[in-house]
Amino acid sequence: MLSTVRIACKSLTRTPGIFHSLSTSASRKMEPYKSAIHPDIYLYPGSSVQDQFKTIDPSTLIETDAQSFSGYIPMEALTVRYTDSQGRITADPIRDSRVDIRFHLQSAQWLSDETKANIQAKWGRELTKDGFLVVKSDRTRSAMMNTADGLRKLREAIWASEGQTPPANPELELEIQRKKQIALARKKVKQPKV
Amino acid sequence: MFKIWSPLGWEGGSSPIFKTTPVEVSYNYGYHAQRQYPPMSLKTLQLLIDTGRLDTHHPIDLATLCQTKVYRLDPNLRQFGVHLTAEGMDGFKAKVHLEVQWASQEAIAAVERNGGSLVTAYFDIFSVKALADPIAFFKTGQPIPRRLTPPADAVGYYMNPANRGYLADPTKVAEERVLLAQKFGYSVPPLDDPVSQEAQELIKDPRQVFYGLQPGWIVSLADKRIYKPLDEELVKHYNS
Numbered sequence: 001m002l003s004t005v006r007i008a009c010k011s012l013t014r015t016p017g018i019f020h021s022l023s024t025s026a027s028r029k030m031e032p033y034k035s036a037i038h039p040d041i042y043l044y045p046g047s048s049v050q051d052q053f054k055t056i057d058p059s060t061l062i063e064t065d066a067q068s069f070s071g072y073i074p075m076e077a078l079t080v081r082y083t084d085s086q087g088r089i090t091a092d093p094i095r096d097s098r099v100d101i102r103f104h105l106q107s108a109q110w111l112s113d114e115t116k117a118n119i120q121a122k123w124g125r126e127l128t129k130d131g132f133l134v135v136k137s138d139r140t141r142s143a144m145m146n147t148a149d150g151l152r153k154l155r156e157a158i159w160a161s162e163g164q165t166p167p168a169n170p171e172l173e174l175e176i177q178r179k180k181q182i183a184l185a186r187k188k189v190k191q192p193k194v
Numbered sequence: 195m196f197k198i199w200s201p202l203g204w205e206g207g208s209s210p211i212f213k214t215t216p217v218e219v220s221y222n223y224g225y226h227a228q229r230q231y232p233p234m235s236l237k238t239l240q241l242l243i244d245t246g247r248l249d250t251h252h253p254i255d256l257a258t259l260c261q262t263k264v265y266r267l268d269p270n271l272r273q274f275g276v277h278l279t280a281e282g283m284d285g286f287k288a289k290v291h292l293e294v295q296w297a298s299q300e301a302i303a304a305v306e307r308n309g310g311s312l313v314t315a316y317f318d319i320f321s322v323k324a325l326a327d328p329i330a331f332f333k334t335g336q337p338i339p340r341r342l343t344p345p346a347d348a349v350g351y352y353m354n355p356a357n358r359g360y361l362a363d364p365t366k367v368a369e370e371r372v373l374l375a376q377k378f379g380y381s382v383p384p385l386d387d388p389v390s391q392e393a394q395e396l397i398k399d400p401r402q403v404f405y406g407l408q409p410g411w412i413v414s415l416a417d418k419r420i421y422k423p424l425d426e427e428l429v430k431h432y433n434s
Binding site: 047048058076078101 | 283300362363367371372375377379380390395399409432434
């Protein structure tokens with residue numbers, strides 16, 4: 001016995017008109033296929049694959065110690081400006097790679113009073129006349145990477161004001177060591193750098 | 195067309211030094227089992243969308259990318275899928291729901307900050323052959339293969355929530371989305387529009403190759419019908 005079903009190949013988008021029209025019939029909505037090794041059944045029973053797209057409240061990820069800085073920064077609280085390396089806003093995302101991140105320290109709701117006092121004590125001299133803490137980065141040619149670099153600098157500055165050293169990066173340290181060894185070996189052999 | 199990596203020590207045809215000297219025995223051990231993932235940049239992806247070769251109203255998988263004929267894959271050269279690279283991440287504006295085989299962290303961030311989503315999934319070589327040219331595959335009359343689980347050296351990658359692996363814990367993936375947004379400085383956009391809802395409902399099962407189609411089905415383009423297996427053993431096999 002043969003079964004007749006409409007083709008529902010959403011992958012075949014070369015001629016979207018033909019296949020799309022066949023697949024959007026609401027009356028013949030197919031049940032999703034779940035094999036024996038579907039993550040909901042086999043790996044993580046009790047959760048759904050769709051849970052990965054749910055919006056999580058970031059405060060649930062923060063530890064309840066309210067006094068020290070957790071590392072979480074709400075991006076709405078920061079003013080982020082993208083300019084080219086000369087400071088001009090060209091509105092071209094590829095050219096505007098320099099990042100300027102600033103916020104008014106004393107009116108920041110996302111920092112506890114103790115953290116604000118620490119930052120004021122350590123970085124008070126670095127603040128602008130109006131009391132803004134400014135972090136800039138133009139380290140790479142990508143605005144996205146520079147934003148990450150700027151936020152890293154900001155987090156490390158806040159943790160430094162609380163007396164914490166930045167976390168060790170063993171991969172980076174190994175890479176630096178490796179390059180030093182190569183440079184030393186090159187000197188010994190007196191080969192020109194290629 | 196993306197070429198294949200030559201074996202290490204290849205000297206253009208003459209006997210390589212590791213073959214003529216008796217010391218190096220397993221120099222290219224496992225060469226024929228190595229998987230390759232030809233890269234595609236976000237720049238190319240944006241271009242394909244801007245020129246109308248890709249429709250962002252539906253989720254995009256390997257089959258869709260190969261059908262554009264801009265990105266080409268040769269499964270005979272042990273090419274197992276697409277590696278999404280971050281080149282062009284700053285100019286990437288599209289909202290896409292992607293299924294790729296490998297993705298760099300920056301590429302994931304660029305996709306997610308525009309309100310899209312990304313899943314990395316493993317397809318074995320027979321599934322890749324089907325996806326690389328679905329129409330040619332359907333014309334062979336073979337049943338859709340039952341996708342295999344990743345090999346031992348790839349399981350760790352696809353179970354890692356940071357890579358958005360299809361076998362990762364979904365709650366941890368949701369957390370990783372927040373962490374990545376914190377790293378690259380954007381707020382996680384909610385995925386509650388109809389296109390995103392459709393993409394979420396269509397997430398493939400680990401045994402599934404095509405959207406909307408199950409393993410074991412035979413798609414006949416000439417008859418415009420799908421033939422499903424009815425034998426108990428076959429049904430049990432394709433649902434296992």
